[in-house]
Amino acid sequence: MPTDAPDPYSGSPFYYLLNFERALAWIAGRYDDLLDDGERAFLHTFLNDRARLPRASRALLVRMLMRKGTLFRTGRLAYAEIGCPVQAAAPLAALGWIDADAHVSLDELFALATRPELQRIFADAPAPKSARKAEWLEALRADADHAADAMRRRYREWDAASDEAALRVLVAPLCERFRLMFFGNLHQDWSEFVLADLGVFQYEHVAFADSSRAFQQRADVDCYLALHACREALELTGGDALEPLLEAINAIDTQDNAWLALRRAKLLFAIGQYAERRHDWDAALHVYARCAWPGARHRRMRVLERAGRDAQALALALQAADKPESEEELQRLARIVPRLQRRLGLAVHKAVKARAAPRSMLELPRPADPLAVEYIARDHLSTDDAPVHYVENALINSLFGLLCWEPVFAAVPGAFFHPFQRGPADLHAPDFRARRAAQFDACFAQLDNGEYRATIQRHFESKTGLQSPFVFWGVLTHELLTLALDCLPAAHLKRWFERLLSDVRANRSGLPDLIRFWPRERRYELIEVKGPGDRLQDNQIRWLEYCVQHRMPVSVLDVRWVGGNDDANAIASVDIGGMNDISDISDVSDIGDTEAA
Numbered sequence: 001m002p003t004d005a006p007d008p009y010s011g012s013p014f015y016y017l018l019n020f021e022r023a024l025a026w027i028a029g030r031y032d033d034l035l036d037d038g039e040r041a042f043l044h045t046f047l048n049d050r051a052r053l054p055r056a057s058r059a060l061l062v063r064m065l066m067r068k069g070t071l072f073r074t075g076r077l078a079y080a081e082i083g084c085p086v087q088a089a090a091p092l093a094a095l096g097w098i099d100a101d102a103h104v105s106l107d108e109l110f111a112l113a114t115r116p117e118l119q120r121i122f123a124d125a126p127a128p129k130s131a132r133k134a135e136w137l138e139a140l141r142a143d144a145d146h147a148a149d150a151m152r153r154r155y156r157e158w159d160a161a162s163d164e165a166a167l168r169v170l171v172a173p174l175c176e177r178f179r180l181m182f183f184g185n186l187h188q189d190w191s192e193f194v195l196a197d198l199g200v201f202q203y204e205h206v207a208f209a210d211s212s213r214a215f216q217q218r219a220d221v222d223c224y225l226a227l228h229a230c231r232e233a234l235e236l237t238g239g240d241a242l243e244p245l246l247e248a249i250n251a252i253d254t255q256d257n258a259w260l261a262l263r264r265a266k267l268l269f270a271i272g273q274y275a276e277r278r279h280d281w282d283a284a285l286h287v288y289a290r291c292a293w294p295g296a297r298h299r300r301m302r303v304l305e306r307a308g309r310d311a312q313a314l315a316l317a318l319q320a321a322d323k324p325e326s327e328e329e330l331q332r333l334a335r336i337v338p339r340l341q342r343r344l345g346l347a348v349h350k351a352v353k354a355r356a357a358p359r360s361m362l363e364l365p366r367p368a369d370p371l372a373v374e375y376i377a378r379d380h381l382s383t384d385d386a387p388v389h390y391v392e393n394a395l396i397n398s399l400f401g402l403l404c405w406e407p408v409f410a411a412v413p414g415a416f417f418h419p420f421q422r423g424p425a426d427l428h429a430p431d432f433r434a435r436r437a438a439q440f441d442a443c444f445a446q447l448d449n450g451e452y453r454a455t456i457q458r459h460f461e462s463k464t465g466l467q468s469p470f471v472f473w474g475v476l477t478h479e480l481l482t483l484a485l486d487c488l489p490a491a492h493l494k495r496w497f498e499r500l501l502s503d504v505r506a507n508r509s510g511l512p513d514l515i516r517f518w519p520r521e522r523r524y525e526l527i528e529v530k531g532p533g534d535r536l537q538d539n540q541i542r543w544l545e546y547c548v549q550h551r552m553p554v555s556v557l558d559v560r561w562v563g564g565n566d567d568a569n570a571i572a573s574v575d576i577g578g579m580n581d582i583s584d585i586s587d588v589s590d591i592g593d594t595e596a597a
Helices: 015-030 037-048 055-065 085-094 106-112 114-123 133-142 144-150 172-183 191-197 218-237 242-250 258-279 281-289 296-306 309-321 327-343 374-382 394-403 434-449 452-462 477-488 490-502 539-550
Strands: 070-075 166-169 359-364 388-392 514-518 523-530 556-562
Touching: 015 037, 015 055, 015 172, 015 191, 015 490, 037 172, 055 085, 055 166, 106 133, 114 133, 114 359, 144 281, 144 490, 166 374, 172 374, 218 258, 242 258, 242 296, 258 281, 258 296, 281 296, 296 309, 296 327, 296 556, 309 327, 327 539, 359 374, 374 514, 374 523, 394 434, 434 452, 434 490, 452 477, 452 490, 452 556, 523 539, 539 556
Parallel strands: 359 556, 523 556
Antiparallel strands: 070 166, 388 514, 514 523
16 A cells, blocks of 8 residues: 555565554544444554554454454464464453454364364264265264264364364454455455565556545445345355345345445346246246346346246337347347247347358368367468467457556546555446546547557556556557557547447457457458357357448458367367456446456
8 A cells, every 4th residue: 555654564574464554544544434432442452552462463363364264273373473373362362352262163173173183083983084074074963972062162172182272353344344444345355465565466556535435324334244245145045045135135225325236236136047047937027127237127038938928028128129228138139029029929020130240161170289269260360471369358458448547547536445446446337438528538539639559658668567457468568569559540449449438347348359460551350269169149249240330350260170070179268368257347336346246
């Protein structure tokens, strides 16, 4: 985290403690009005009361918070800078922050102990050699002689040969709340500081105001945690108990917070999908009807169709056709409406098909070793005069990100809250572009006056390695950038960038796999590669149609193996640097994070 203060632990092994203290100070300075007395007391003691809480004790607590779980054996907490974990734990126990000699259940014991240790502990009921720990644990639970073992005991009471104790972190929920308030999500953790210190991740410095924060009222934090608990319960139960889960979600009020409402909608969408898998059509329809997540209306149509309620499905489809929510829904309606009309014996009204991209076939020798079909096609097509690069979603997104770096990282209210954001929190919000209209217009104007080349090259040099929701540093080389700027017309760049901004969530993926350049002629061709048994995805079809509509050189290449045996040693697709998994890089439902909830 940026700071002008001298680093008291510079070069010391307590760097993680300093980072945690900085995060707590950040929370204390920005969220005091959202804290209760217990939270304020924790912050004051940890940050200011060195007499009650020595450095080794603070460091031990942070070490445990950075590890998985809340229960730790003292013998597994060996850190040279901390020293004896039992001594370091005593002040924490006196404050009630940890249980320094915690009782351990049978299940927890199996998580803490190694197999040889368990063999010693349960010498009277050893595990069969072929049994896994989980199977052995299940057998002990069912064994009448060990029924009492399910009750909690202290660790040394389980293992008489050990003098260890188990430490249980009691303030873990409080610190999880602080982590959420700092990052605005529960996907990022305290290791972000370490990765930033090591230079693994580097972030753009956005000079947002001290008043900027992810949550505006305490209820927002409670709401996020409640939704997160429901999501975890859904994944844990596999959708076996939807009714109580829906009741819990119904009790969560998100009306005053748009991004929490969107997060709630995404959770409802996931529940609807679970209900579909169980063929519980009524439950799925009930959930989707209340869900504002993109695609929920289409799922309702499909559920009605699968339930044999074709007339209702068609009525909903025709209603959607009057006002489609996106290109994606319009594309799906073009398939479902004629199908339903035929099934109901009605006149079929087919939508006018867009002009398809040219398609060709290429037969190649079957590869001796497994290799991505995109690589095979690239290597076959590439020549010295016309080099071919595998770029998929990386190139166009990167060029957009480099040209529009300033508007993407503009410190508009509600966009940035902490120093570890890869992109703005409102990236997928409907008004993302409108809130930065002047900055985006200025960038796009450079495509008309020729200044865009200098801007893109300048940002390529000055921003290299900084996290971005658009730029793929692992793919974008100086050679590729030069070829792209020489061969891609500014008018085409503008068309692509306009489409990206029209629906960031949907349009950052689906771009063709390969690009072929003719540097001497300053022209290019986009090529979508399809291997044996592979077919075009919906988002790929939409991009291909868009390129054809605007007379951009694009084609589809079907690769087949010589001899007709398509059961080959090549994988159907490849993913470099996450180029295929780009649609949820940043989400308004996960403040400042780059991963979907």
